[in-house]
Amino acid sequence: MKKLPLLLCVLALGACSSKPPEPKAKAADVATPFDGLRADEQRAKDVQKIVDKQAEDQRKQIDAQTQ
Numbered sequence: 001m002k003k004l005p006l007l008l009c010v011l012a013l014g015a016c017s018s019k020p021p022e023p024k025a026k027a028a029d030v031a032t033p034f035d036g037l038r039a040d041e042q043r044a045k046d047v048q049k050i051v052d053k054q055a056e057d058q059r060k061q062i063d064a065q066t067q
Helices: 003-016 035-066
Strands: none
C-alpha cells in the first residue's frame, strides 16, 4: 500500500517534466492604440529629414552663387 502513493507521485512528476508542444501558428501582433500615433510620428520625422536636406542643398547653392 505504501508503494501506490510513491508510484502515483513518480508518474505525476514524469508527466509534468516533458516539454510543452511547439506552437503551430505564430502569435498575431497585438495592435495598441498608440500604433497609429507612432506611425504618424515616424512619417513626420521622415518628412522633416527631407525638408532639412532640401534646405541644406538650397543653402549650399546660395553660398556657391554669392562667392
